[in-house]
Amino acid sequence: MATHQRIDVSRVGDVSIVKFLDKKILDEAGIQELGLELFALVEHDNRKAILLNFADVEFLSSAALGKLITLDRKVKAAKGRMKMCHIRPEILEVFQITKLNKVFDIRGDEAEAIAAFS
Amino acid sequence: MAETAPPDAWRCEIDLPSERGVSRMVTDDLLEQLGIHGWSPSDIFAIHLAAEEAIVNAIVHGNKLDPTKKVHVSCEVSAERVCIQIDDEGEGFDPAAVPDCTLEERLDVPSGRGVMLMRSFMTRIEYNAKGNGVILEKIRPPADA
Numbered sequence: 001m002a003t004h005q006r007i008d009v010s011r012v013g014d015v016s017i018v019k020f021l022d023k024k025i026l027d028e029a030g031i032q033e034l035g036l037e038l039f040a041l042v043e044h045d046n047r048k049a050i051l052l053n054f055a056d057v058e059f060l061s062s063a064a065l066g067k068l069i070t071l072d073r074k075v076k077a078a079k080g081r082m083k084m085c086h087i088r089p090e091i092l093e094v095f096q097i098t099k100l101n102k103v104f105d106i107r108g109d110e111a112e113a114i115a116a117f118s
Numbered sequence: 119m120a121e122t123a124p125p126d127a128w129r130c131e132i133d134l135p136s137e138r139g140v141s142r143m144v145t146d147d148l149l150e151q152l153g154i155h156g157w158s159p160s161d162i163f164a165i166h167l168a169a170e171e172a173i174v175n176a177i178v179h180g181n182k183l184d185p186t187k188k189v190h191v192s193c194e195v196s197a198e199r200v201c202i203q204i205d206d207e208g209e210g211f212d213p214a215a216v217p218d219c220t221l222e223e224r225l226d227v228p229s230g231r232g233v234m235l236m237r238s239f240m241t242r243i244e245y246n247a248k249g250n251g252v253i254l255e256k257i258r259p260p261a262d263a
Contacts, residue, residue, distance in 0.1 A: 015213045023261045026141075026170055027139055028138040028139060028174070029138065029139060044184075045245065058163075059166065059167070061171065061174070061232075062168050062171055062229075062231040062235060063166065063174070063229075065228075065231055066228035066229050066231075067228070069227070070228050072226070073226060089160070090159075090160055090163040090164070094167070094235065097173055097235060097239075098219055098220060098231050098234065098235070099168045099220040099225060100225070102225065103225050103226060118182065
């Protein structure tokens with residue numbers, strides 16, 4: 001199993017639940033690493049149902065948004081599905097301003113998001 | 119009831135090297151001062167995001183990580199207003215030429231959202247004529263001051 005520095009991955013049924021280990025996702029080197037770890041879930045581990053849980057994330061920059069967009073494209077290309085949950089209001093506003101709330105499937109909490117995969 | 123006098127405005131000026139990851143040389147103090155001056159957590163998030171995006175743009179896109187070039191940052195924080203000026207030594211750019219990242223056909227493009235976020239989260243952002251300097255200003259609405 002891959003060792004992760006930026007994320008913690010668990011499973012509920014077929015859904016891989018990803019929690020972020022950094023409260024502030026803004027350091028560029030960290031964002032690069034985060035991207036590689038997220039992309040490996042799809043490209044290496046072939047995970048088809050990915051839930052990103054933002055419960056511990058207080059801040060993210062536009063560079064981090066870029067990694068989430070690329071991840072979403074990779075998941076869709078692999079015929080998988082990705083959802084997000086527990087996004088705090090300030091970060092949700094970032095998604096709304098950039099209209100990424102139209103691209104990403106954003107749910108309230110983990111239970112609601114897991115149910116939406118079935 | 120006696121009111122505590124608001125703290126004096128805080129000012130700082132610093133030259134940042136054109137390296138990744140140096141924005142905290144400014145933002146750590148900036149965030150602390152925003153708290154001291156009574157800005158709300160959501161305003162602090164907004165100002166932090168705008169400052170971070172502008173500094174990274176200046177270092178990466180402005181100075182192109184050239185170690186001989188600096189990014190000059192000046193900040194002023196009071197209870198009513200925050201003003202951050204960021205100048206790089208690059209060639210500048212035309213902010214009006216940045217494509218709208220919210221167009222349907224650009225929604226899945228991974229980059230190009232920093233300037234829109236700055237505009238949305240601040241009261242005013244203004245680039246100089248060359249496009250290598252920007253002023254970010256946020257005025258606190260009277261109801262929350």
